[in-house]
Amino acid sequence: MAKAKVATVWLEACAGCHMSFLDIDERLADLIEKVDILYSPVVDGKEIPQVDVGVIDGALGNEEEVHLAKEMRERCKILVGWGDCAVFGGINCMRNFLPPEKVLEEAYTDTKSTVNPGKIIPGEDLPALLPKAIPIDHVVKCDVYIPGCPPDADTILWVFQEILEGRVPKVPANMMRYD
Template sequence: MAKPKVASDWLAGCAGCHMSLLDIDERIAQLVELVDLRATPITDLKEPDKDGVTVGILEGGINNTYNEEVAKKMRSRCKILVALGDCAVFGGVPAMRNFFTLEDSLNRAYIETPSTDASGKVPSSPELAVPTRVRAIHEVVPVDVFIPGCPPDADIIFFALSELAQGRIPKLEHKNLMWN
């Protein structure tokens, strides 16, 4: 029987969840014995297989039209979608932007910061994604598994991926979400 295919991507976040995935250390060798690790930010393949994957993992919230496209593509190409980390599950730190207008947020980021030079301006190009309100993944596409944490502990990620690799939906109960 073929190993289940796993793909991942990150959206609006810090990439800490993928760093926590790498923190499973030598257990990553155990994981690749169970799964075919496909497109990820840490591999050369950057999009989930056109013929689909078993498990799709998204980290980060959705804060622009490009993130929406990535989430919809991942959802359409995977059987089980995992929201990994607080940004994916709740909107996380990026969702703090929702308390302000987009214009105020962009002005603060590109014009008002102490490190911005005198010619600072908000980038504008038809090639840039259109910013949106920051949303959790489930606000845009259906999610099957939620793994909270900022970032989730490596042991929790390993447990969840091991369960998924063996065809089981992980039961992330209170004891599973606690650090040792």
């Protein structure tokens, strides 16, 4: 049987969700017998190919992330939202109480640890911030949701196994993790 083609992207997020994927540990060896990861932070892919399964980790917080999410939707038969940031917006939404200009000021000039005497805020070289950080399904249709911060490695593996068996899984409550 041909291997399933997989792409994963890491948008507005920390490394936790992809680290949880690696926590599948030695069972990764079995999974890799059945899937080809063609594009991901953990492999050296240059552009998102057409794949069977796409995984988005992270919320949408800027225009580049919206572009990547749309590209993933176009190129992935099944799209998985992976982690609380992708599913709900997650910790990124803490900035939603401030306008984007204030967020940039906080990030580049106002924090106690920042040394920026010229108060320079990068402008056109950075993708423009969206007014708020949002879950991915505010922009693209998502087929499978894996909440959790991060989702448990067992849950991630179970979702892959279900998809490889030809099912589009709905993660049961007892497999969700919010710690």
